[in-house]
Amino acid sequence: MRHDHLITSKQLSRADIETVLDHAAEIDADRSAVADKYSDRLLGLLFFEPSTRTKLSFETAMKRLGGDVIDMGSVDSSSVTKGESLADTIRVIEGYADALVLRHPKQGAATMASEFVDVPLVNAGDGAGHHPTQTMLDLYTIRENAGLDDLTIGIMGDLKYGRTVHSLAYALTKFDAQQHFISPDSLALPREVVYDLHQEGASIREHDGLEEVLPSLDVLYVTRIQRERFPDENEYQKVAGEYQIGPDSLSSASDDLTIMHPLPRVDEIAPEVDDTEYAAYFEQAHNGVPVRMALLDLLLGDSDD
Ligand code: CP
Numbered sequence: 001m002r003h004d005h006l007i008t009s010k011q012l013s014r015a016d017i018e019t020v021l022d023h024a025a026e027i028d029a030d031r032s033a034v035a036d037k038y039s040d041r042l043l044g045l046l047f048f049e050p051s052t053r054t055k056l057s058f059e060t061a062m063k064r065l066g067g068d069v070i071d072m073g074s075v076d077s078s079s080v081t082k083g084e085s086l087a088d089t090i091r092v093i094e095g096y097a098d099a100l101v102l103r104h105p106k107q108g109a110a111t112m113a114s115e116f117v118d119v120p121l122v123n124a125g126d127g128a129g130h131h132p133t134q135t136m137l138d139l140y141t142i143r144e145n146a147g148l149d150d151l152t153i154g155i156m157g158d159l160k161y162g163r164t165v166h167s168l169a170y171a172l173t174k175f176d177a178q179q180h181f182i183s184p185d186s187l188a189l190p191r192e193v194v195y196d197l198h199q200e201g202a203s204i205r206e207h208d209g210l211e212e213v214l215p216s217l218d219v220l221y222v223t224r225i226q227r228e229r230f231p232d233e234n235e236y237q238k239v240a241g242e243y244q245i246g247p248d249s250l251s252s253a254s255d256d257l258t259i260m261h262p263l264p265r266v267d268e269i270a271p272e273v274d275d276t277e278y279a280a281y282f283e284q285a286h287n288g289v290p291v292r293m294a295l296l297d298l299l300l301g302d303s304d305d
Contacts, residue, residue, distance in 0.1 A: 005114040005121045008130040009167040014174040021140050023294035038067035044097030045071040048104045054124045057288035058101050087116050120299040128161040135167040137291040141284040145258040146218040149176040156182040157223035159189045164262040173200035180213045181206045184239050215252045222261045222268050246270035
């Protein structure tokens with residue numbers, strides 16, 4: 001796989017995805033071959049929105065490759081507060097680093113930023129748009145637990161604003177997957193995403209309840225209601241607390257069901273589920289390190305590697 005920038009999972013072929021997942025599995029089994037590979041390289045972290053997993057797993061990944069990171073820090077401590085544009089900020093930091101990771105609240109920000117830089121830029125989440133590296137670790141976790149072909153997956157919660165959902169849904173069109181989307185009407189998948197999925201020949205269905213599909217699922221991917229994206233707090237309150245998963249709601253699930261969540265969670269999955277065989281969400285978060293090591297190796301490596 002060689003791409004200058006990673007902005008959306010739409011740009012990835014099945015072969016690209018499998019290259020990343022296979023390389024991540026190699027690194028997961030033995031990371032000694034890449035431990036010092038990038039000792040002279042720096043990764044620039046630009047997070048205009050909060051993050052725990054994405055930021056820290058990119059930092060861990062780069063350091064485990066022998067490299068280091070420079071971090072813009074919080075927006076409040078940067079010159080963004082003086083009115084500096086994203087285009088200027090990114091052009092400056094490009095001169096300090098060998099690759100950039102950008103998270104921004106505005107959908108499309110990563111696409112725009114990528115037009116100003118020559119070093120590889122990775123979209124770490126652009127508003128309600130995309131989060132392709134989350135998708136890579138999601139696919140890695142699905143492949144480890146359920147396999148990626150002949151897969152029946154339920155994707156539940158905030159499908160409107162949930163960028164991890166959009167990226168995952170597009171990527172799953174490259175595999176033999178039946179996708180069931182479960183949400184209240186007000187948080188259904190954007191119609192343009194549904195249209196695109198149909199155009200890609202995806203097998204999809206939409207539901208307003210989990211009960212009818214739960215017994216058929218190999219994977220249940222639960223998401224947080226993205227409170228920060230609602231233009232009106234009253235609208236958030238109408239759907240807050242819907243679609244919670246607890247031990248009682250799983251009585252009709254297959255014994256082999258895998259429950260995933262990109263995290264952070266609020267109250268979508270009860271803590272009692274954490275100790276069941278279903279729960280894979282902490283494993284999923286940990287998979288962020290080998291997957292991002294693999295991605296960075298493929299983005300930073302020489303083309304003849
Ligand atoms: N899943 C995810 O993107 O988590 P963070 O917001 O903590 O990075």
